[in-house]
Amino acid sequence: MTKSSNTNSPKRLSKVHSNSFDYSLDFKKINFRKRPDLYRIGRGEQGVLLVEPYKTEILPFWQFADVEKAEKSSTKIYQLFLDYLDNDDFVGADMARKFLQMGFTRARRYANHKGGKKYKGAVPENKKGLSGAHGREQLPRSEEDEIKAKAAEIFKEKWHQAKQHPEYLKQKELFKQKYLGSVDIS
Template structure:
């Protein structure tokens, strides 16, 4: 794990989440935090949590994220995989974890479009008091359509890369080191 140095350009106050070390902390001011400079503020969370919030990684990975068809999914997953490996090679666990999340999101979104034409899973608007939360929140789930084979094939491409990322030896080693760092930080 690299040593973290503070930057005058990023004067975000040091705030350690007392939530458990794997819970994603949505209370942070994501518009002001550069997680490459402040990796100690990052939390892995569950699944894809934070994938569209954590900078500069979102901006580095999102332009390559495409899943409309097999060709786009192949090019996209290979580019994201290349970024994943590059982050690992520079011991940038946060970047590697974000790349893993984009691979996962490629799979889940392509599967959603495979099952629901237009990707719309729920009927109706989100109630005002439930905006920003995931899940149906009282809305009715739309019936599945006949599976779109193009989107299903695109999902399979992302699933293969995501499965590889989750068990990559360098990823697992750096994840263990990162979690130990966070645990030590929370105990301090």
């Protein structure tokens, strides 16, 4: 293979597989515990409601309606996070981290917008399941719901504990090296 024309270093593919979440997969047929090689970390909460068997394992515990539910929910999901780490199951741990993050973001949305609706109008059909405004106008914030704001803070604390946990960071790096490493093509 040839070297890059503007440098003396070998030409590299930045990633064998992109770290971007791959929404084209058939999520109904993939067991990501058996096929962690297909999992992509993505950004933020991407894939949180798609990746099985983790969605089914974690979702029943995800609640943020009030402080008591947020405390119980975030504690249980954080324990699942620790259990996944203990079992060297990075995908499970990352999914639990995403549920904690989603607990924070959804509770904040409900704290800021009565009823949780942030944008005017319906989501365009080709954008269903994706986050963002997609050209829609953002609704004005309502008076802050203090209960939802407290619930958000409970999830935020657990989410930050998870994303900064030394074992999580170690397993994340190992996962990236194993499944997302760069390849020398020279």
